[in-house]
Amino acid sequence: MSTIFAHGGQLAHGVLLTMLMTVLGFGCALVAGVVLAVFHISPVPPLHRLAVGYVAVFRNIPLLVWLVLFVFGLPEIGLLYPLFGTVTAAMALYWAAFICEAVRSGIRTVPPGQIEAARALGFGFSQLLRHLVLPQAVRSMVQPLGTVFIALTLNTSLAAAVGVRELTGETQFFTITYDIPIPAFAVTTAIYVLITLAGGLLTGRLERKLAFKR
Amino acid sequence: MPSPRTPVPDSADVLVRLRGVHKSFGDHVVLRDVDLDVRSGEVVVLLGASGSGKSTLCRCVNRLETIDSGEITIEGRALPSEGRELARLRADVGMVFQSFNLFGHRSVLDNITLAPVKVRGVARREAADRARELLTRVGLAHKAQAYPGELSGGQQQRVAIARALAMNPKLILFDEPTSALDPEMINEVLDVMTELAADGMTMLVVTHEMGFARRAADRVVFLDQGRILETGTPGSFFDAPRTDRARDFLSKILSH
Numbered sequence: 001m002s003t004i005f006a007h008g009g010q011l012a013h014g015v016l017l018t019m020l021m022t023v024l025g026f027g028c029a030l031v032a033g034v035v036l037a038v039f040h041i042s043p044v045p046p047l048h049r050l051a052v053g054y055v056a057v058f059r060n061i062p063l064l065v066w067l068v069l070f071v072f073g074l075p076e077i078g079l080l081y082p083l084f085g086t087v088t089a090a091m092a093l094y095w096a097a098f099i100c101e102a103v104r105s106g107i108r109t110v111p112p113g114q115i116e117a118a119r120a121l122g123f124g125f126s127q128l129l130r131h132l133v134l135p136q137a138v139r140s141m142v143q144p145l146g147t148v149f150i151a152l153t154l155n156t157s158l159a160a161a162v163g164v165r166e167l168t169g170e171t172q173f174f175t176i177t178y179d180i181p182i183p184a185f186a187v188t189t190a191i192y193v194l195i196t197l198a199g200g201l202l203t204g205r206l207e208r209k210l211a212f213k214r
Numbered sequence: 215m216p217s218p219r220t221p222v223p224d225s226a227d228v229l230v231r232l233r234g235v236h237k238s239f240g241d242h243v244v245l246r247d248v249d250l251d252v253r254s255g256e257v258v259v260l261l262g263a264s265g266s267g268k269s270t271l272c273r274c275v276n277r278l279e280t281i282d283s284g285e286i287t288i289e290g291r292a293l294p295s296e297g298r299e300l301a302r303l304r305a306d307v308g309m310v311f312q313s314f315n316l317f318g319h320r321s322v323l324d325n326i327t328l329a330p331v332k333v334r335g336v337a338r339r340e341a342a343d344r345a346r347e348l349l350t351r352v353g354l355a356h357k358a359q360a361y362p363g364e365l366s367g368g369q370q371q372r373v374a375i376a377r378a379l380a381m382n383p384k385l386i387l388f389d390e391p392t393s394a395l396d397p398e399m400i401n402e403v404l405d406v407m408t409e410l411a412a413d414g415m416t417m418l419v420v421t422h423e424m425g426f427a428r429r430a431a432d433r434v435v436f437l438d439q440g441r442i443l444e445t446g447t448p449g450s451f452f453d454a455p456r457t458d459r460a461r462d463f464l465s466k467i468l469s470h
Contacts, residue, residue, distance in 0.1 A: 113311060113314075114315050114316070114317055116278060117374075118329075121329040122329060124298065127332055131328060133320055136319045179425025
């Protein structure tokens with residue numbers, strides 16, 4: 001234990017990277033996922049097909065494979081970006097497919113009769129989304145999105161496999177350098193649990209705040 | 215009680231015109247060669263057994279259902295097929311549904327002001343004033359801040375009527391507006407509709423409420439298997455139906 005605390009700064013840096021990757025990755029995935037969901041339900045066939053294809057491709061290939069392809073594949077074709085950015089982008093693109101589906105399932109909870117009523121009042125597609133569908137769908141999206149958030153947080157640890165010294169990367173370093181696998185991973189576990197618990201609490205709060213009588 | 219209606223003269227402008235309208239769902243033909251005119255200020259009630267096509271006919275007028283062939287015009291203009299043009303037309307045609315379909319996440323007042331503000335660009339304040347006026351008209355001024363889930367079915371339907379009226383529609387389509395209501399709530403909705411009819415609103419109403427048809431309709435249209443079998447004044451239809459199908463229908467409906 002004392003070895004870990006002696007190198008607290010190093011560990012803190014790992015935590016920082018993990019949190020940065022989580023926040024950036026989730027933020028970008030959320031934006032991309034909502035756009036994808038809108039494409040998916042849009043009446044324009046090419047946009048719909050694009051979203052369907054995207055989800056099929058990104059959701060059905062393991063994240064680790066994507067990370068390897070992005071980190072070692074992109075430079076092969078002359079696209080060399082900083083490691084952290086490349087890994088975060090790959091994660092955002094991967095999780096966007098899951099967020100698209102969470103958003104879509106939320107949209108399906110909006111009663112079709114209400115959508116019909118809005119169309120009968122002269123609402124166009126984008127007005128329908130903005131004023132009726134998304135505000136109501138968001139309530140039932142909170143929990144599935146919270147689940148994606150937790151999965152994303154825990155899966156940032158895969159970045160260690162392609163060389164990012166985030167929390168798990170640092171832990172591996174301690175394990176190998178000082179031969180203290182159990183204490184090192186115990187501390188790491190506690191930190192992951194803290195982050196995901198905070199996410200869960202936030203989700204619960206959001207859900208209560210968005211609740212309305214019906 | 216609202217004052218009795220003055221009959222709409224034959225010379226009044228035709229607002230909605232259907233010609234040779236055909237529609238089928240797969241193999242099932244729901245509308246066959248339907249011709250129908252609704253004149254400005256007229257109240258037309260569509261009657262018929264369930265499955266006769268009356269709801270579908272009603273929903274075709276604002277293109278919530280598309281038709282396979284034939285023509286529907288509103289004020290002489292053919293129904294636009296998609297997009298902004300269609301949305302603009304729908305804004306002018308009110309609709310009241312069987313299941314109310316109020317926006318669950320918005321207060322009663324917001325339900326009424328949302329379309330005027332977002333679709334028509336009316337100032338929020340002005341829309342709210344008008345909404346309160348309409349709520350008073352349907353007897354729900356005290357419920358402006360309530361949410362749809364807190365209202366009874368009859369109250370929700372009256373809010374839905376106010377929501378339709380807020381767009382100053384040229385006509386209102388009523389698709390079985392009382393069919394989902396408990397018996398004791400049917401009259402509060404029918405009273406509002408009768409008053410609207412007396413005020414000269416153009417209405418196309420699908421209903422099973424024969425009392426309303428008799429009291430408020432200028433014309434009754436009887437459909438059977440997607441075809442218009444009879445059309446006439448309520449008096450002539452109810453007292454002397456010409457076809458066996460209509461006689462049969464009326465005997466089943468009026469016997470209890």
